[in-house]
Amino acid sequence: MNLLKVENVSMIFGGLTAVKDFNLNLNQGEIVALIGPNGAEKTTSMLAVSGILKRNPGSVYFEGEDISSTEAHKLVKSGISQVPEGRGIFPNLTVLENLSLGAYLRNDREQIKKDRDWAMDLFPRLRERSGQIAGTLSGGELQMLSIARSLMARPKVLLMDEPSMGLAPIVVEEIFRIIKYLNKENNTTILLVEQNALMALLVSNRAYVLEVGTIINEGPSQDLRKDEAIQKAYLGI
Amino acid sequence: MKQKKTLLTVIAILVLFLGVFWADQTLDSYKMRILNLCAIYVVLGLSMNLINGFTGLFSLGHAGFMAVGAYTTAILTMPDVVKGQNFFMVPMMKPLDTMHVPFFLALLIGGIFAGVVGYLIGAPALRLRGDYLAIATLGFAEIIRVVFTNLQSITNGALGLKGIPESSNIWWTFGVAMVTVLFIGSLINSSYGRAFKAIREDEIAAESMGISLFKHKVLAFTIGAFFAGVGGGLLGSLMGTIDPLMFRFFLTFNILLIIILGGMGSITGTIISAFIITIGTEALRFLDESMTIGNLVIPGISGLRMVVFSALLMIVVLFFNRGIMGTNEFTWDRLFAKFGKKPLVKGGNKQ
Numbered sequence: 001m002n003l004l005k006v007e008n009v010s011m012i013f014g015g016l017t018a019v020k021d022f023n024l025n026l027n028q029g030e031i032v033a034l035i036g037p038n039g040a041e042k043t044t045s046m047l048a049v050s051g052i053l054k055r056n057p058g059s060v061y062f063e064g065e066d067i068s069s070t071e072a073h074k075l076v077k078s079g080i081s082q083v084p085e086g087r088g089i090f091p092n093l094t095v096l097e098n099l100s101l102g103a104y105l106r107n108d109r110e111q112i113k114k115d116r117d118w119a120m121d122l123f124p125r126l127r128e129r130s131g132q133i134a135g136t137l138s139g140g141e142l143q144m145l146s147i148a149r150s151l152m153a154r155p156k157v158l159l160m161d162e163p164s165m166g167l168a169p170i171v172v173e174e175i176f177r178i179i180k181y182l183n184k185e186n187n188t189t190i191l192l193v194e195q196n197a198l199m200a201l202l203v204s205n206r207a208y209v210l211e212v213g214t215i216i217n218e219g220p221s222q223d224l225r226k227d228e229a230i231q232k233a234y235l236g237i
Numbered sequence: 238m239k240q241k242k243t244l245l246t247v248i249a250i251l252v253l254f255l256g257v258f259w260a261d262q263t264l265d266s267y268k269m270r271i272l273n274l275c276a277i278y279v280v281l282g283l284s285m286n287l288i289n290g291f292t293g294l295f296s297l298g299h300a301g302f303m304a305v306g307a308y309t310t311a312i313l314t315m316p317d318v319v320k321g322q323n324f325f326m327v328p329m330m331k332p333l334d335t336m337h338v339p340f341f342l343a344l345l346i347g348g349i350f351a352g353v354v355g356y357l358i359g360a361p362a363l364r365l366r367g368d369y370l371a372i373a374t375l376g377f378a379e380i381i382r383v384v385f386t387n388l389q390s391i392t393n394g395a396l397g398l399k400g401i402p403e404s405s406n407i408w409w410t411f412g413v414a415m416v417t418v419l420f421i422g423s424l425i426n427s428s429y430g431r432a433f434k435a436i437r438e439d440e441i442a443a444e445s446m447g448i449s450l451f452k453h454k455v456l457a458f459t460i461g462a463f464f465a466g467v468g469g470g471l472l473g474s475l476m477g478t479i480d481p482l483m484f485r486f487f488l489t490f491n492i493l494l495i496i497i498l499g500g501m502g503s504i505t506g507t508i509i510s511a512f513i514i515t516i517g518t519e520a521l522r523f524l525d526e527s528m529t530i531g532n533l534v535i536p537g538i539s540g541l542r543m544v545v546f547s548a549l550l551m552i553v554v555l556f557f558n559r560g561i562m563g564t565n566e567f568t569w570d571r572l573f574a575k576f577g578k579k580p581l582v583k584g585g586n587k588q
Contacts, residue, residue: 050445052441052444052445071449072444072445073444073445073446073447073448073449073450074447074449075447076445076446076447077447081445082445084441084442084445088439088441088442088445089438089439089442090434090435090438090439090442090443091438091439092434092437092438092502092564093431093434093435093438097431097434100431101431101432101435101443101446101448102446104428104431104432104435104446104447104448105446105447149446150445153446153447
């Protein structure tokens with residue numbers, strides 16, 4: 001059974017159709033990439049999945065349940081967590097406060113503390129900076145904080161929007177290593193929206209290619225990597 | 238360490254208590270009135286800071302909430318005879334003209350009414366953001382004022398209410414101010430407070446943390462309106478007379494000045510600047526009178542002292558845009574750190 005299933009979702013803004021008939025499914029334990037160029041409405045599709053933008057028409061199912069009309073903030077409780085585009089860090093709060101907010105809906109104090117330690121083991125840089133105001137972190141550290149924060153909710157599905165945006169290649173590699181690690185060791189299912197198609201196709205099991213609001217291709221990432229059209233358009237080979 | 242801090246807090250409260258006692262015994266009524274006003278502005282400033290500073294909702298409806306609180310408290314505490322004297326144009330509406338409750342209860346009811354009005358305004362208006370919210374709340378505050386001007390049989394219209402029992406004394410005002418500080422302080426440090434700050438920082442991120450934007454915004458707005466109502470009630474009973482013109486935008490502006498000067502999102506800052514602004518307003522009163530500098534005689538310009546505050550506001554906005562305290566708070570830890578007794582070690586270190 002699909003863990004997350006998106007069926008025929010369209011996004012219409014003031015008469016303009018941004019996303020058309022978007023279909024996507026996510027199986028337990030997968031990393032699925034959603035790749036596409038600038039303006040392909042990758043982020044819009046992501047926000048449609050998490051319900052932060054209102055979907056009109058279309059349905060989203062999570063663990064077999066229809067969550068189409070569930071408010072965005074309630075999805076976190078059911079196990080969908082999001083790493084928003086541009087990281088969405090709370091700049092005037094400390095790193096620790098940011099992490100605590102990730103566990104906002106949880107009440108098990110002891111376990112939250114343990115998870116926080118675990119998250120800081122995952123990103124040792126965050127431990128060094130734990131008392132610091134988040135706004136003073138570097139781009140890579142912010143991205144790490146954003147990922148760590150969304151993990152604090154103990155998600156079943158992690159939606160990541162452009163985790164590599166604006167980062168140095170070495171940091172990008174580190175982030176993708178962590179993504180792979182989370183998927184393998186923590187068994188987190190991940191939907192990865194990426195512009196960096198090369199990296200995304202390397203770490204993911206399957207991928208969807210989005211162009212101007214429509215999915216034009218989908219399949220196992222290995223096959224897509226060999227696809228000539230994709231190589232030409234995205235991989236620069 | 239924790240016990241020590243609690244002890245220090247208790248001592249601080251005792252010192253405040255003694256200070257109030259001393260003021261009550263020695264100061265003349267003019268100075269007492271200023272001190273009372275300071276405490277009331279602390280309440281008002283904190284209530285606005287909760288909405289504007291901590292939750293980041295740019296609301297300008299404070300005067301309206303204060304009017305609701307002030308009128309409710311006044312109507313519920315005025316003796317029947319005074320009500321009869323006040324309402325000589327149109328008699329007062331039936332059950333209200335013989336209704337009264339003790340001052341404390343009246344304040345509470347005033348606060349609750351203001352909170353209800355805050356909720357009713359907030360529920361639709363909080364869908365707006367930024368400047369639009371400011372305009373909408375400002376409009377609602379004016380609507381409240383205009384409604385009060387025209388409800389002749391309840392509020393006595395433009396004539397206002399005179400002879401309100403002057404129940405506010407320094408114990409009431411400082412007591413309420415302290416309760417407000419403690420309440421808002423613990424609210425801010427609770428998980429609600431963290432949610433408020435998260436909303437201020439980034440709404441989309443807050444929502445993806447599982448924070449209900451609507452619920453928390455309305456909650457902050459309602460609590461803020463409640464304390465604004467209580468502050469309004471205190472102010473009315475301190476002045477002894479209220480009328481709708483008191484609750485114009487100017488009043489909101491005064492409180493806004495306090496929280497901007499003190500620091501949006503700082504309780505300590507609000508307390509400090511409430512005292513500075515209130516005492517400053519009195520201390521600068523000489524500017525309104527005619528002055529003689531050498532041979533030059535400057536005729537009195539009323540309102541000149543407000544120019545000083547406007548200038549001050551501009552300076553703060555331009556050069557110190559985080560106010561006196563920014564988002565920092567006074568804590569014992571910080572005090573110790575300043576005097577180098579104990580290094581700040583908090584969280585993050587694996588023990």
